[in-house]
Amino acid sequence: MDSTAKTFALGTKLMPYLAILEHDLRALWTSRLVRLWLAATAVMTLLLAAANWAKFQDATLIASLLFPYLVFPWFFVVVVLGVSPVSGARAEVLADGILSRPVSRCEYLLAAWSARVLLVLGVYLVVTVPAVAIVTLAKRPVPEDAVTLFGIVSSLGVVALVLTFLVSLGFLAGTLLRKPLLAAVVLVFVWYPIGIVLNAFSLEEFSPISLSRAMSTQLRQPWRAADAEARGKANAQDMEALARQMDHFLSVFSNGQPSPAAKPDFFEGGRFTDFSLLRVILGYGLPTLMAVALAMVFFHRRDL
Amino acid sequence: MSVTEAQAPAAEPAIRTEHLTKIYSQRLIAVNDMNLQVPRGSVFGLLGPNGAGKTTTLRLLLGLQRPTAGRAEVFGKLCGPNAVAVRSQIGYLPTNPKLPEDLRPIEYLDLLGKLSRLPGEVRKPRIASLLRDVGLLDATDQRIGTFSTGMCTRLGIAASLVGDPPLLIWDEPTAGLDPSARRFTLDLIRELGKTKTIVVATHILGDIDQVCDHLGVMHEGRMIFTGSMQDIQRRIGREDFTLELEGDPENISRLVREAANLEGVEVRAASSVPVRVSSPEVSGLKCEVSSGDGALQTSDVKLPTSKDNGTVLVRVADGRRRARALADILQLVDACGLSLHGVHSGQNATENAYLQLLQEDEAHGFHR
Numbered sequence: 098m099d100s101t102a103k104t105f106a107l108g109t110k111l112m113p114y115l116a117i118l119e120h121d122l123r124a125l126w127t128s129r130l131v132r133l134w135l136a137a138t139a140v141m142t143l144l145l146a147a148a149n150w151a152k153f154q155d156a157t158l159i160a161s162l163l164f165p166y167l168v169f170p171w172f173f174v175v176v177v178l179g180v181s182p183v184s185g186a187r188a189e190v191l192a193d194g195i196l197s198r199p200v201s202r203c204e205y206l207l208a209a210w211s212a213r214v215l216l217v218l219g220v221y222l223v224v225t226v227p228a229v230a231i232v233t234l235a236k237r238p239v240p241e242d243a244v245t246l247f248g249i250v251s252s253l254g255v256v257a258l259v260l261t262f263l264v265s266l267g268f269l270a271g272t273l274l275r276k277p278l279l280a281a282v283v284l285v286f287v288w289y290p291i292g293i294v295l296n297a298f299s300l301e302e303f304s305p306i307s308l309s310r311a312m313s314t315q316l317r318q319p320w321r322a323a324d325a326e327a328r329g330k331a332n333a334q335d336m337e338a339l340a341r342q343m344d345h346f347l348s349v350f351s352n353g354q355p356s357p358a359a360k361p362d363f364f365e366g367g368r369f370t371d372f373s374l375l376r377v378i379l380g381y382g383l384p385t386l387m388a389v390a391l392a393m394v395f396f397h398r399r400d401l
Numbered sequence: 402m403s404v405t406e407a408q409a410p411a412a413e414p415a416i417r418t419e420h421l422t423k424i425y426s427q428r429l430i431a432v433n434d435m436n437l438q439v440p441r442g443s444v445f446g447l448l449g450p451n452g453a454g455k456t457t458t459l460r461l462l463l464g465l466q467r468p469t470a471g472r473a474e475v476f477g478k479l480c481g482p483n484a485v486a487v488r489s490q491i492g493y494l495p496t497n498p499k500l501p502e503d504l505r506p507i508e509y510l511d512l513l514g515k516l517s518r519l520p521g522e523v524r525k526p527r528i529a530s531l532l533r534d535v536g537l538l539d540a541t542d543q544r545i546g547t548f549s550t551g552m553c554t555r556l557g558i559a560a561s562l563v564g565d566p567p568l569l570i571w572d573e574p575t576a577g578l579d580p581s582a583r584r585f586t587l588d589l590i591r592e593l594g595k596t597k598t599i600v601v602a603t604h605i606l607g608d609i610d611q612v613c614d615h616l617g618v619m620h621e622g623r624m625i626f627t628g629s630m631q632d633i634q635r636r637i638g639r640e641d642f643t644l645e646l647e648g649d650p651e652n653i654s655r656l657v658r659e660a661a662n663l664e665g666v667e668v669r670a671a672s673s674v675p676v677r678v679s680s681p682e683v684s685g686l687k688c689e690v691s692s693g694d695g696a697l698q699t700s701d702v703k704l705p706t707s708k709d710n711g712t713v714l715v716r717v718a719d720g721r722r723r724a725r726a727l728a729d730i731l732q733l734v735d736a737c738g739l740s741l742h743g744v745h746s747g748q749n750a751t752e753n754a755y756l757q758l759l760q761e762d763e764a765h766g767f768h769r
Contacts, residue, residue: 109518116515120501127503193499194509197463198516199489199564202482397482400425400466 113200114208121212125178134174135220141165142228155242158232159249160312163256166221167305172288173281175217175260179267180280196401206268206393213264218257225253247320252312255377259305262381263288265388272392272399302372303380311372413477414438415568415598416445416462420471423457423622431457433622434471439615444594446609447602448755449619455602456496458619459570463493475568489517492561494571498553502546506537506556509545510563517564524563531559536585551582558589569599575608587611606752616751618758625762633754642715642727648739653711656737663729665721669714 125131142162149158165171195205233244266288270280292304301307416439423432432454439445447455460466462473464482473480475487501509507528514524532538535555540548548556554574561569574590575583590599590612603609609616609630616633618626626633646653653670660668717726727744734741 109520112518113516116512120512124501124503193493193495194501194513194560195516196465197488197491197493197495198513199485199518200516201485398467401460 113198114204117195117200117205117208118212118215121209122216125212125216130174130177131216131220134171135224138165138171138220138224142224146228146232151238154239155233155244156248156313156316159229159244159252159316160309162225162228162232163252163312164309166225166256167259167309172263172305173285175263176267176270176284176288177277177281178213178217179264180271180277180284191401202397203393206272206389206396210265210268210389210392213268214261217260217264221257221260222253225256229253243317245317245319248316248318251318251374252315255308255312255315255374258378258381258385259308262385262388265385265392269388269392269395272395300380303377308377315372315374413441415441415443416473416475416600417477418458418461418471418473421458421461421468421473422470423454423461423466424469430622432461432468435619435622435624437617437624437627439598439600439617441598443615444590444599444601444613445615445617446613447600447617447619448604448606448609449602450604450759453604453619454622455604455619456572457622459493459572459600459602462570463488463491489564490566490568492564492566492569494554494557494561494569494574496573496576497550498557498560500545500548500553500556500560502544504545505543506532506541506545506559509556510559513560513563519564527563527565528559531562535559550577551579554578554582554586558586562593567597569593569597570602571599572602573604574601575603575605583608606755610751618755620759620762623762626758630751633751633758642717642723642730643745644713644715644730644734644741645743645745646711646713646734646739647742648711648737650711652737652739653713656733656739657713659733659737660715660730663726663733665718666726666730667716667718668730669716670711 145161145165146158149161152158153161191205196202229249233249267280267284270284271277274280274283292301292306295301295304302311416437418435418437421432421435421437422430424430435454435458437458447458449455457466461468462475462480464480464484464487467482476490478484478487478490480487504512510528510531511524514528519527532541535558537552537555537559540552545553545556554577558571558574561571571590574586578586587608590601593599594612594614601608601613613630615629616627617624618633646656657668657670660666715726715730717723731741
């Protein structure tokens with residue numbers, strides 16, 4: 098009885114969030130942009146798979162299928178989808194229709210952000226998961242490849258994380274800049290040269306191109322690559338490397354003398370063996386959370 | 402009445418603002434040091450010309466905008482962007498509401514019901530009932546994008562009532578409506594005013610006259626008057642009736658002369674109120690308006706009138722029975738051979754008082 102009452106109270110508490118989520122998902126799904134994107138991404142995946150069907154091994158082919166999501170051109174669609182919720186003419190409908198009701202701005206933003214992330218990931222997974230399954234299961238006229246389930250899941254997850262980050266970045270820009278077109282243009286100018294920017298901070302392993310190049314290696318990673326001790330050591334190394342990167346990042350801002358950044362083997366040998374899932378998750382996850390938090394702060398202070 | 406409203410002290414006004422100020426980008430003062438109290442259970446008219454700051458005030462109450470200084474409270478709770486408890490007490494109808502065009506009315510109201518955290522068993526019947534009440538039952542299968550202005554306003558009204566809030570804030574509810582839709586809206590305000598506190602922001606004096614019992618006048622971001630309708634009408638000459646007559650001007654003068662013999666009744670041939678004429682010409686008239694202290698001032702004005710039409714103002718002294726006084730005057734009208742076209746009771750007093758308030762506010766200059 099008590100647990101039923103608690104469930105009911107939680108359901109009531111979450112009702113506005115779920116209502117906005119449902120409404121936004123439906124509105125996004127009926128938009129031309131999303132439908133065109135879904136069609137275009139399906140066609141491009143089909144073309145890439147067909148063109149390289151007899152050329153690439155599994156890992157390389159799957160990595161090529163993921164390339165458009167990481168580098169070009171789908172980032173632009175993802176960013177535009179993230180920009181729209183609280184900018185332009187939509188803000189007026191939003192104020193009149195939703196934010197004048199008993200809903201906090203935080204609830205609204207979280208629901209709108211979740212809707213965009215779910216939609217983007219939905220479109221991405223709906224197209225890539227069947228394509229990856231076909232590529233790995235089909236008999237193709239190429240040598241056998243050692244692609245693992247863990248490798249596939251982690252690679253798809255990394256791309257999903259980058260897409261989530263892009264949605265959040267668009268979200269933040271849409272909150273800061275009231276004009277959606279301006280926000281989209283600013284983001285394009287920020288995201289295109291991101292490799293150069295990351296290079297300046299010795300963070301090039303996080304650039305979309307580096308990630309894309311590392312995908313085929315990651316796809317071949319087994320779940321238990323080493324024993325627990327080795328993994329513990331690897332995690333410690335990851336954290337050390339992350340701390341070094343942060344130190345370098347901050348020293349660029351503070352105009353101090355950065356310690357010479359050790360270039361990972363990642364780039365040198367082209368084998369990408371020190372690709373660290375943990376560092377990538379932290380490297381994209383933390384900025385994603387920060388972007389959402391900043392969007393909330395700015396939106397809270399904004400007049401509608 | 403909601404539980405929250407019932408729990409609040411009875412003396413607590415529905416809305417209270419203290420030194421509420423809103424300045425946009427350090428350039429435009431939209432709301433200027435406003436102190437306002439809206440009594441519970443009142444139908445409060447927020448009156449002011451375009452750009453006076455009415456809508457900004459309402460948006461500050463809803464937490465859609467943040468005050469630059471001062472504070473606003475609704476039923477004793479502080480307003481702000483995350484003041485969910487405040488907004489749960491308010492049903493808001495914006496001017497020409499912008500509604501999601503891709504939804505149908507039931508879907509839209511259902512969404513709003515969920516935002517108000519209403520369980521399905523309460524929400525569904527209420528939506529059906531509201532759609533019937535606002536006359537949109539026949540339009541439930543249409544998308545909102547196909548709705549006319551009047552239909553959007555009706556749906557906006559239903560939307561403001563979904564959560565059954567104790568306070569309704571309606572911003573220009575009759576804007577862009579045809580006469581029948583306007584009549585419907587005003588009747589609804591009167592009906593709802595029996596159980597709820599209602600704030601109606603408008604610049605249409607007729608609406609205020611018909612439905613409001615309290616009034617606040619805004620000008621250039623400031624509240625220049627608040628009080629009951631009687632208060633504002635007392636500010637101007639207390640002509641209780643306006644008679645529209647047709648006949649020889651000499652006979653109208655005779656009526657005025659003979660009415661001077663009636664006890665407790667003062668009759669003036671004047672045109673301080675809008676003159677309704679069948680064939681307007683321009684002629685010189687003496688126009689009487691009252692100053693702030695109630696004294697009458699006379700000035701030459703040119704107003705359209707006809708030699709066969711006239712308007713007389715009838716003022717009934719305190720203590721004299723209004724019905725008896727009117728009967729006496731009507732007898733005189735008949736005796737003077739005049740045709741009576743209309744009798745209006747204090748209808749233009751609010752308009753005159755309002756215009757006078759604005760004029761005084763302009764004239765005060767630095768004293769503001």
